[in-house]
Amino acid sequence: MAGQKRKARLRAGDPAIHVLEAEKVVDARVKPGHDDPRETSNLPDNTNNAAIDETSARYEGWRIVVVCFLVATFGWGLGFYGQSVYVAELHRLHGWPTSLISSGTTFFYLIGALLVVFVSEAIKAIGPRNCLLVGVATMAAAAVLIGRVTEPWQLYVANALLAFGWAGTSLGMITNTLGLWFDRKRGMAISLALNGASFGGIIGVPLLVAAIGYFGFPGAMVAAAVAIVVLMVPVILLSVGKPPLHPSAAVAALSADAPSATRVRAQALRDIGFLSVSASFALVLFAQVGFIVHLIAFLDPVVGRERAAFAVALMTAMAVVGRVLFSFVIDRLNQRLASAISFVSQAVALVVIINLHNDIALLAACALFGFSVGNLITLPALIVQREFDPRSFGVLISLITAINQVTYAFGPGVIGLLRDATGSYALPFYGCIGLQLVAAVLIMIRGRNHRTSS
Numbered sequence: 001m002a003g004q005k006r007k008a009r010l011r012a013g014d015p016a017i018h019v020l021e022a023e024k025v026v027d028a029r030v031k032p033g034h035d036d037p038r039e040t041s042n043l044p045d046n047t048n049n050a051a052i053d054e055t056s057a058r059y060e061g062w063r064i065v066v067v068c069f070l071v072a073t074f075g076w077g078l079g080f081y082g083q084s085v086y087v088a089e090l091h092r093l094h095g096w097p098t099s100l101i102s103s104g105t106t107f108f109y110l111i112g113a114l115l116v117v118f119v120s121e122a123i124k125a126i127g128p129r130n131c132l133l134v135g136v137a138t139m140a141a142a143a144v145l146i147g148r149v150t151e152p153w154q155l156y157v158a159n160a161l162l163a164f165g166w167a168g169t170s171l172g173m174i175t176n177t178l179g180l181w182f183d184r185k186r187g188m189a190i191s192l193a194l195n196g197a198s199f200g201g202i203i204g205v206p207l208l209v210a211a212i213g214y215f216g217f218p219g220a221m222v223a224a225a226v227a228i229v230v231l232m233v234p235v236i237l238l239s240v241g242k243p244p245l246h247p248s249a250a251v252a253a254l255s256a257d258a259p260s261a262t263r264v265r266a267q268a269l270r271d272i273g274f275l276s277v278s279a280s281f282a283l284v285l286f287a288q289v290g291f292i293v294h295l296i297a298f299l300d301p302v303v304g305r306e307r308a309a310f311a312v313a314l315m316t317a318m319a320v321v322g323r324v325l326f327s328f329v330i331d332r333l334n335q336r337l338a339s340a341i342s343f344v345s346q347a348v349a350l351v352v353i354i355n356l357h358n359d360i361a362l363l364a365a366c367a368l369f370g371f372s373v374g375n376l377i378t379l380p381a382l383i384v385q386r387e388f389d390p391r392s393f394g395v396l397i398s399l400i401t402a403i404n405q406v407t408y409a410f411g412p413g414v415i416g417l418l419r420d421a422t423g424s425y426a427l428p429f430y431g432c433i434g435l436q437l438v439a440a441v442l443i444m445i446r447g448r449n450h451r452t453s454s
Contacts, residue, residue: 060244061189061244071173075165077208080170083412087105087297087416097416098294098416103413105409108409110406120172121261133233136229191324201316281339282404283438285411287435289411291411291432294425298425316370320374322372323378350365350369350432
């Protein structure tokens, strides 16, 4: 009877991706007084669901948080923040137009977006440890190639390989991996692990700039590749094992009508609540990524290369502060409203950066902008967890990450074209402000089927 009512609700238009009451699936073939064979076969012999205490400091999931923190440090350091260094350095070495080099960055994000859609399925197929190892190895190989680029076409080849590494070390991989170990504390786990993304900017950019000055660009990229392999491969092999089976994961595994990945994606793309989240974050990340990639190129003639690198480090340090502060309260906040406020704060920071060229004002504006940088890659996962069916979490996170990445992939290229056309960053940065304000309005639109979990 419960199954019939549930199917009736689905036929009436209640999307399967939205939060449903946790119902225990009972097989009519199971005799009273006997265990359901499906339950016993799906649980490891040494697993006791009731014993999983995510609040305990000894819980193995926190070890995975540390691993994901380190993965994010290298992933964002070489794949995200590193792009700003590549744009400036390749322009200095070869004199190529900013728009040409930025188009390589756009190509990198587009290829990565095509790959990240399937991260959830890849983890199911070969496991989180193997996926992380492939991501790290590919990132290292791509770093070596980027350092040896001498022709524009080689930049596209290197960025295509880098995109594979980015898919295996960035948001989709980290949130899906942590989702296997965490349920109730998933928001905090993701927030803490993604501090590695900010850490990659804090130490990654200054170290990369310093290494380029000492070893030269090719030598610095080889050193970065060696570092990621030597440090990360042993850590992943020793720390990442088989995830536990949470009660929510057991319900998802046992549900006979659990939606397929294809069905979840199709329904999500027709759901107003999902579209408002994906569209708003796509717009604001278009502006954010475009700005960050061009930040060193913008600040270099104003304050010099060393202070420009310090500004990037300050911005990412503030991203850590913002994400840590949010991690303690974000599960209790209106996450859509928190997102809107973050969007507006970045728009205000850009107004200051465009109009004031005082060193202190620029650094303060970069700090304000950075306070929201970390939370803008954390908040989509938290909104999806709160508003949608937990069985669809991995698929939806991969989908929203892909949508966002396809959109913000064009950010660096568009800003580069507008800068070359006008001779200034003022017009493209004002365009970023407009996108951020539009996104602040869109994120507050909720679908009729919206339901907040307790």
